[in-house]
Amino acid sequence: DQQVKQNSPSLSVQEGRISILNCDYTNSMFDYFLWYKKYPAEGPTFLISISSIKDKNEDGRFTVFLNKSAKHLSLHIVPSQPGDSAVYFCAAHRGIQGAQKLVFGQGTRLTINP
Amino acid sequence: ETGVTQTPRHLVMGMTNKKSLKCEQHLGHNAMYWYKQSAKKPLELMFVYSLEERVENNSVPSRFSPECPNSSHLFLHLHTLQPEDSALYLCASSQSTGTNEKLFFGSGTQLSVL
Numbered sequence: 525d526q527q528v529k530q531n532s533p534s535l536s537v538q539e540g541r542i543s544i545l546n547c548d549y550t551n552s553m554f555d556y557f558l559w560y561k562k563y564p565a566e567g568p569t570f571l572i573s574i575s576s577i578k579d580k581n582e583d584g585r586f587t588v589f590l591n592k593s594a595k596h597l598s599l600h601i602v603p604s605q606p607g608d609s610a611v612y613f614c615a616a617h618r619g620i621q622g623a624q625k626l627v628f629g630q631g632t633r634l635t636i637n638p
Numbered sequence: 639e640t641g642v643t644q645t646p647r648h649l650v651m652g653m654t655n656k657k658s659l660k661c662e663q664h665l666g667h668n669a670m671y672w673y674k675q676s677a678k679k680p681l682e683l684m685f686v687y688s689l690e691e692r693v694e695n696n697s698v699p700s701r702f703s704p705e706c707p708n709s710s711h712l713f714l715h716l717h718t719l720q721p722e723d724s725a726l727y728l729c730a731s732s733q734s735t736g737t738n739e740k741l742f743f744g745s746g747t748q749l750s751v752l
Contacts, residue, residue: 567743624732624739628681
């Protein structure tokens with residue numbers, strides 16, 4: 525049972541336009557959500573997060589939107605830049621016995637075309 | 639050196655070999671994790687350690703054996719692996735307390751089982 529899903533394996537966007545990456549989840553017990561970015565041959569790096577009590581969080585060119593009723597979140601990147609080309613993972617969090625459990629989606633490969 | 643360091647970066651092993659993956663974190667965190675990333679699949683949580691105590695084992699086969707001797711070091715001992723175990727193995731760390739904590743990942747060990 526996959527609790528976090530990213531249904532688009534890839535996305536191609538022109539430089540300067542908006543990139544929108546989507547993520548759906550099934551477990552209403554998740555208390556916050558994160559986006560990670562991964563370049564080849566590197567580990568994932570944290571990008572932005574949002575608490576389940578909020579519906580929007582913005583950090584520079586990156587904005588995450590959360591729709592709890594639809595169990596859906598999205599990451600908006602505007603304007604998109606070539607350096608944004610990477611795989612983006614959506615993750616949902618719940619705490620376990622003093623640690624942080626993240627459940628990840630499959631990832632979406634974003635390609636920014638010049 | 640800062641962050642989360644994993645060695646080796648690449649490993650090729652036969653099904654009868656025994657090898658170990660090593661992870662070291664320099665962030666003062668007290669929770670550590672092993673994740674597995676197979677092609678086109680979500681990152682799968684394998685093991686979680688909080689304050690050097692294993693708090694989660696996600697039905698991982700016994701041919702994978704974790705060890706956490708202290709809060710800075712984490713090992714994954716491998717023996718009699720199968721070709722389907724070929725994947726990227728990622729180590730991560732976090733603070734075990736506090737809300738909205740994020741995981742910091744190493745660059746991973748790319749494992750190939752022949």
